[in-house]
Amino acid sequence: xxxxxxxxxxxxxxxxxxxxxxxxxxxxxxxxxxxxxxxxxxxxxxxxxxxxxxxxxxxxxxxxxxxxxxxxxxxxxxxxxxxxxxxxxxxxxxxxxxxxxxxxxxxxxxxxxxxxxxxxxxxxxxxxxxxxxxxxxxxxxxxxxxxxxxxxxxxxxxxxxxxxxxxxxxxxxxxxxxxxxxxxxxxxxxxxxxxxxxxxxxxxxxxxxxxxxxxxxxxxxxxxxxxxxxxxxxxxxxxxxxxxxxxxxxxxxxxxxxxxxxxxxxxxxxxxxxxxxxxxxxxxxxxxxxxxxxxxxxxxxxxxxxxxxxxxxxxxxxxxxxxxxxxxxxxxxxxxxxxxxxxxxxxxxxxxxxxxxxxxxx
Amino acid sequence: xxxxxxxxxxxxxxxxxxxxxxxxxxxxxxxxxxxxxxxxxxxxxxxxxxxxxxxxxxxxxxxxxxxxxxxxxxxxxxxxxxxxxxxxxxxxxxxxxxxxxxxxxxxxxxxxxxxxxxxxxxxxxxxxxxxxxxxxxxxxxxxxxxxxxxxxxxxxxxxxxxxxxxxxxxxxxxxxxxxxxxxxxxxxxxxxxxxxxxxxxxxxxxxxxxxxxxxxxxxxxxxxxxxxxxxxxxxxxxxxxxxxxxxxxxxxxxxxxxxxxxxxxxxxxxxxxxxxxxxxxxxxxxxxxxxxxxxxxxxxxxxxxx
Numbered sequence: 189x190x191x192x193x194x195x196x197x198x199x200x201x202x203x204x205x206x207x208x209x210x211x212x213x214x215x216x217x218x219x220x221x222x223x224x225x226x227x228x229x230x231x232x233x234x235x236x237x238x239x240x241x242x243x244x245x246x247x248x249x250x251x252x253x254x255x256x257x258x259x260x261x262x263x264x265x266x267x268x269x270x271x272x273x274x275x276x277x278x279x280x281x282x283x284x285x286x287x288x289x290x291x292x293x294x295x296x297x298x299x300x301x302x303x304x305x306x307x308x309x310x311x312x313x314x315x316x317x318x319x320x321x322x323x324x325x326x327x328x329x330x331x332x333x334x335x336x337x338x339x340x341x342x343x344x345x346x347x348x349x350x351x352x353x354x355x356x357x358x359x360x361x362x363x364x365x366x367x368x369x370x371x372x373x374x375x376x377x378x379x380x381x382x383x384x385x386x387x388x389x390x391x392x393x394x395x396x397x398x399x400x401x402x403x404x405x406x407x408x409x410x411x412x413x414x415x416x417x418x419x420x421x422x423x424x425x426x427x428x429x430x431x432x433x434x435x436x437x438x439x440x441x442x443x444x445x446x447x448x449x450x451x452x453x454x455x456x457x458x459x460x461x462x463x464x465x466x467x468x469x470x471x472x473x474x475x476x477x478x479x480x481x482x483x484x485x486x487x488x489x490x491x492x493x494x495x496x497x498x499x500x501x502x503x504x505x506x507x508x509x510x511x512x513x514x515x516x517x518x519x520x521x522x523x524x525x526x527x528x529x530x531x532x533x534x535x536x537x538x539x540x541x542x543x544x545x546x547x548x549x550x
Numbered sequence: 551x552x553x554x555x556x557x558x559x560x561x562x563x564x565x566x567x568x569x570x571x572x573x574x575x576x577x578x579x580x581x582x583x584x585x586x587x588x589x590x591x592x593x594x595x596x597x598x599x600x601x602x603x604x605x606x607x608x609x610x611x612x613x614x615x616x617x618x619x620x621x622x623x624x625x626x627x628x629x630x631x632x633x634x635x636x637x638x639x640x641x642x643x644x645x646x647x648x649x650x651x652x653x654x655x656x657x658x659x660x661x662x663x664x665x666x667x668x669x670x671x672x673x674x675x676x677x678x679x680x681x682x683x684x685x686x687x688x689x690x691x692x693x694x695x696x697x698x699x700x701x702x703x704x705x706x707x708x709x710x711x712x713x714x715x716x717x718x719x720x721x722x723x724x725x726x727x728x729x730x731x732x733x734x735x736x737x738x739x740x741x742x743x744x745x746x747x748x749x750x751x752x753x754x755x756x757x758x759x760x761x762x763x764x765x766x767x768x769x770x771x772x773x774x775x776x777x778x779x780x781x782x783x784x785x786x787x788x789x790x791x792x793x794x795x796x797x798x799x800x801x802x803x804x805x806x807x808x809x810x811x812x813x814x815x816x817x818x819x820x821x822x823x824x825x826x827x828x829x830x831x832x833x834x835x836x837x838x839x840x841x842x843x844x845x846x847x848x849x850x851x852x853x854x855x856x
Contacts, residue, residue: 193635193853274639326827332834335586335639336777340823343770351816471643510654517648521630524641528634532853 193532203529208476208483210529211522212490218518228505236504237497237515247496249382253454254492255485257282257466259391260446262473262484263398264439270402270479271435272415277323277338278443279467280345281316285444286451287349288315290458293375294357294368304374309448316444317437319345324436328429334436342467350460357458368458377453385453387445392485394442399481411435443467464495465513472520491516557805562693563759565797567592567751569696571775572782572789573703574747579779580707581740582720582847586642587627588748589772590649595620595749597653600756600763603666609757612666613692613750616757620749621742623649628741632734635851650766657763665761668692668754690758692750697790699747704786716740720845723852733852748772770823777826781833783843799825 216234223233241247261278268275275281289312292299322341326332352368359369377385402408414421414431421428451462473491477483498512571588578585585591595616602615627645630636668690707713718726719736727733751771756763774796782789803818811818 195853276643322827326831326834330831330834332827332830333780336773336780336830337827339773340770340777340827343823344820347816347820351814354816355814468647471640472647475640508655508658510651510658513651514648514655515651517644517651520640520644521626521648524636524644525630525634527636532635 192535192537193528194535196531196533199530203526204478207526207529208478208487208523210526211476211519214522214526215515215519218522219515222511222514223507226507228507233501233505233507237501238493241493241496241500246382247500249384250496251489251492252384252388254495255488256385256388256391256453257446257450257463258470258473258488258491259485260387260394260449261439261443261467261470262477262488263391263395263481264442265470265474266477266479266481266484267398267402267411268435268439269474270415271411271431272418273327273432273435274335275320275323275338275436275439276335276471277320277340277342277467278439278470279463279465280338280342281319281440281443282447282450282463282467283342283345283349284319285312285316285447286458286462287345287352287447288312288318288444289448290357290368290371290451293371293452294458297369297372300372300374302374305377305452308375308452309377309445312444312448312452313441314444316447317441320436320440320443321433324433327436328432334432346460349458349462353458353460359457366460370457371452375452376456377449379453383454385449387449387453390445390449391488394445395481395485402481407434443470469495469516472516472523475520476523491519494519557801559689560801560804561794561797562689563797564800565793566693566696567754567759567771568775568778568796568800569700569790569793570692570754571748571751571772572778572793573696573699573786574744574751575775576779576782576784576786576789577703577707577716577747578740578744579848580720580784580845581716581737582723582845582850582852583631583737583741584638584642584849585624585627585645585741585744586639586776587623587645587649587772588744588775589768589770590646591620591623591745591748592649592752592755592768592772592775593653593766594623594649594656595752596756596767597657597660597752597763598749599753600660600665601656603757604660604663607666609666609668612757613668613753616753617746617749620745620747620752622745624741624745624748625738627745628738631851632738632741635853638849638851646772654765657765660763661765663763665756665763667761668758692754692758700786700790707786717845720847723847723850727852727854733854737852748775751775774822774826777830780844781829783833784845796822796825 219234220230223230241251261282265275265278289308291311292304292308319341323334323337326337327334354366357368359367377387379385380388402412410426411431413424414426414428418428446466451458455462469491473484473487477487494512494515498509501507501511502509571592575585575588598619599612599616603609603612623645627641630641631638670690707717715731716736719731719733723733752768755767778789778792778796781792799822803821806818807815
């Protein structure tokens with residue numbers, strides 16, 4: 189039996205929505221084997237990992253907290269990937285956003301007032317944008333591959349943060365721990381309920397705004413055309429360079445807001461590990477969500493669950509918390525594999541033996 | 551050993567993993583497949599190599615385990631992008647993310663264990679030669695293997711029939727297919743070779759460079775190797791030159807720190823990454839040559855129609 193791919197005349201509408209679900213199903217099957225291989229009862233382990241966090245109020249809250257930066261970064265990435273630009277340095281833009289947003293609260297702690305928080309958030313957004321502007325500039329001016337430049341800048345951003353919190357920005361009352369001073373009350377994003385903060389609202393607004401831009405505006409159409417068929421876009425008078433810069437700045441800005449949102453809303457100070465890899469996990473959120481803003485929102489919640497589930501599995505089963513990364517990588521692999529059904533049909537062809545072929549010949 | 555010798559030795563050891571990984575990726579890209587999962591395959595190679603050496607007691611079996619680890623991951627990638635026609639950029643990223651997770655899980659049992667080191671080879675008399683002795687004749691076996699590999703890859707690509715077929719597949723898969731070259735099989739073999747090299751490069755880190763397992767110990771070297779392929783404009787011998795230049799940039803920071811240069815260590819650590827960006831920008835500036843060098847079908851999906 190041989191399996192062949194046959195082009196569909198049209199992309200399958202059904203599979204567009206079915207393939208992520210199929211991928212999740214395959215991830216669970218994979219999880220069963222993984223837990224069994226680690227010597228755990230797979231069904232109990234999967235229950236602890238994927239179901240139990242959904243039954244308790246505190247873990248539901250924590251899922252929303254973790255989904256917030258994922259959704260903010262993920263919708264931005266959905267936009268850039270649609271435009272066929274590969275920004276994979278969102279982790280760096282997140283970090284620089286957090287750094288720039290912290291300039292005022294850390295360096296001028298006496299600054300107070302209702303305008304402080306908006307200023308902090310704007311600084312964060314600009315930080316992320318500035319960091320994304322570097323690969324954007326190199327790409328349109330010199331033609332340098334944005335995949336590698338944006339990724340290299342992640343390491344630079346993390347080292348910059350590390351230097352700041354161990355050097356000039358170290359909290360003078362922090363007993364030499366590598367962390368900045370705590371944000372004053374006016375620089376902290378107010379809480380919604382429990383650990384959840386108003387940053388979640390920003391994420392929802394960003395999702396709605398990008399859904400409208402991508403689906404309902406000429407600009408969004410322009411981005412999609414440039415991504416799908418740059419030559420056609422050029423004939424229509426769309427500037428590829430301007431699109432590249434625009435999408436990179438938007439996604440960088442959103443990643444920056446996610447960074448400062450996490451620092452100001454959840455952590456309350458800078459320290460070297462402000463992100464458990466949100467910038468990279470958001471790439472998975474973008475693909476799992478079909479590069480569709482609403483889809484990204486759901487995908488972010490699901491990926492947040494993999495973080496929480498990983499912690500839960502570590503506590504109650506004693507498995508490594510790295511298992512969260514394994515599950516996240518597996519989800520992306522299965523999504524990409526299942527996407528084949530959107531554009532191709534599988535065709536099962538019985539294998540003909542060479543001998544049979546010889547008989548066919550006259 | 552003089553100071554000069556020590557510097558050259560450290561540059562060579564820093565350059566070797568970059569060279570091995572870049573050669574593998576170079577062959578993969580020459581066949582028209584862009585595998586962004588080098589970092590993931592390297593880190594998996596690092597952990598399987600370390601585990602293999604610990605469990606068998608032989609660093610040489612560790613080297614084989616490292617290559618097997620990289621190949622296992624690359625075969626997954628090959629299945630995704632060649633059989634299922636998945637997007638290569640996204641699949642490569644997925645491979646890196648999965649590799650980082652898997653390596654963390656596998657490696658947890660080995661954290662803090664003293665590793666087995668791939669011993670340097672001493673050749674009687676020759677190693678004792680002044681100045682060039684240790685540099686040329688006192689390296690570990692993988693250093694020699696990497697230089698040999700560069701020459702072999704170059705000969706293979708430009709002097710053999712199979713190499714010609716591989717380049718044809720990368721430059722025009724439709725024509726190659728019509729001429730009877732098996733595009734998918736050629737690409738799959740190229741991907742496997744890339745995986746073996748990435749795994750070996752990772753194994754070099756955990757068996758020779760710093761014989762221990764540290765989580766995330768590749769620290770972006772896989773990505774630097776990817777940049778190196780662009781830097782070398784897909785030429786194996788240029789990749790060797792580039793690897794030693796980049797190795798120098800990686801090592802410069804340690805010597806600068808030792809010399810007491812009054813810069814924060816984080817700035818020096820950022821140097822290799824900044825150098826990579828700078829190299830990419832400078833090389834891409836001349837767009838005409840850059841476009842000419844890259845395999846024309848790089849990153850494009852091929853589904854054979856009968």
